[in-house]
Amino acid sequence: MSAGKYRKEHNCLNCGSHVETHYCSNCGQPNLELKESFWGFISHSIAHYFHFDNKFFQTLSPLLTKPGQVTLDYLAGKRARYINPVSMYIFVSIVYFLVAYSPEHARKKEKEHVSIEQSEKRKAALDSVGKVFSNVGLAAKAPGIVKETTKRINEDLDREDFKNMSFQEQKIVLADLKKINKAKNSDSLSKVITRFSKIHDDRNDSTYASYLIRQKSLPITERDNWFDRLVKKRSITIGEKSEVIQETLEHNRPKQYFLLMPLLALFIMWNFRKNHIYYLDHLIFTIHGMTAYFIVSILTKPFIKYIFGENTVVSTIIETALVVWICWYMFNALKVFYQRKKVIGKMFMIFILYAIALALTEMIMLNLIYYVAT
Numbered sequence: 001m002s003a004g005k006y007r008k009e010h011n012c013l014n015c016g017s018h019v020e021t022h023y024c025s026n027c028g029q030p031n032l033e034l035k036e037s038f039w040g041f042i043s044h045s046i047a048h049y050f051h052f053d054n055k056f057f058q059t060l061s062p063l064l065t066k067p068g069q070v071t072l073d074y075l076a077g078k079r080a081r082y083i084n085p086v087s088m089y090i091f092v093s094i095v096y097f098l099v100a101y102s103p104e105h106a107r108k109k110e111k112e113h114v115s116i117e118q119s120e121k122r123k124a125a126l127d128s129v130g131k132v133f134s135n136v137g138l139a140a141k142a143p144g145i146v147k148e149t150t151k152r153i154n155e156d157l158d159r160e161d162f163k164n165m166s167f168q169e170q171k172i173v174l175a176d177l178k179k180i181n182k183a184k185n186s187d188s189l190s191k192v193i194t195r196f197s198k199i200h201d202d203r204n205d206s207t208y209a210s211y212l213i214r215q216k217s218l219p220i221t222e223r224d225n226w227f228d229r230l231v232k233k234r235s236i237t238i239g240e241k242s243e244v245i246q247e248t249l250e251h252n253r254p255k256q257y258f259l260l261m262p263l264l265a266l267f268i269m270w271n272f273r274k275n276h277i278y279y280l281d282h283l284i285f286t287i288h289g290m291t292a293y294f295i296v297s298i299l300t301k302p303f304i305k306y307i308f309g310e311n312t313v314v315s316t317i318i319e320t321a322l323v324v325w326i327c328w329y330m331f332n333a334l335k336v337f338y339q340r341k342k343v344i345g346k347m348f349m350i351f352i353l354y355a356i357a358l359a360l361t362e363m364i365m366l367n368l369i370y371y372v373a374t
Helices: 038-065 070-075 086-098 105-137 143-163 165-185 187-202 210-215 224-238 243-249 255-271 279-305 313-337 344-371
Strands: none
Touching: 038 070, 038 086, 038 279, 070 313, 086 255, 086 279, 143 187, 165 187, 187 313, 210 224, 243 313, 243 344, 255 279, 255 344, 279 313, 313 344
């Protein structure tokens, strides 16, 4: 692996011990000359890189195709060919975070941008429809039909534009329309106000302030009590800051998985306590399993999030296949590592305990993020 010129002296420059061959028997440092050429430095660095790269792929193949075998080899002392379990887990989890993580606020802005573009396209289409009516002479022959059609299209456009507004913007628009209608007393404008008011009422509780205003307008007997108001405030605040909360939650997901690994190893040890092996061995087995999960997720997540899109048929098939793979991997890993034939019951017990731990930690994280965000 080392590239460079070896020293003639037999003293180790790192620890001072006597060096018999090219490597120090005490600290393992190669006995190389300090001064090296530019190309020597580059080749030395590349050699280290490809040594890591080679060990990574030597670990990757059996880790995915032979569940439990890498852990058995590692604990048996066959470690030269494999990367350290923790080092590989950290590297893979960082890659997983970069691939799987996408900020919600960025996606929201993208959706808003798309909505604006669609609105502009619809308006351009309406102008084109008007020109077509004029060109074919339909505007002169049947002005009532053309006027009604244009009116309907305009109403749909206005409704979509109003829906895309924020709660406060809707409130201002409605107040202005009511002032105009009070002066003109127009039936058509009254209908518009009714339609817009319905949309606005659907979002009436989108802020806690608007919720309190609505509560004050109700009779005392129909108002919520202090506990209901507290619950409502929490749910509304979470709704208002859902993008920030979800983004922070996803940002901390790798940390959550990392902190839960010792607990998962404890669940596995409890289910296989008759094997009488050390907790550290269970932990290494767990680290290898989580690393394999992250690697497969790195391969599948981009297809779900960026190619096929979430909540599509193809994405559902991929997610189902991932669940099947997890069950297959866990079953074979437990069977190989613990030398047991009947592991299905224990496997599902581990899944249930881990799911409970995951839900509890998620709830704790959600509450912590909520109080920090508010």
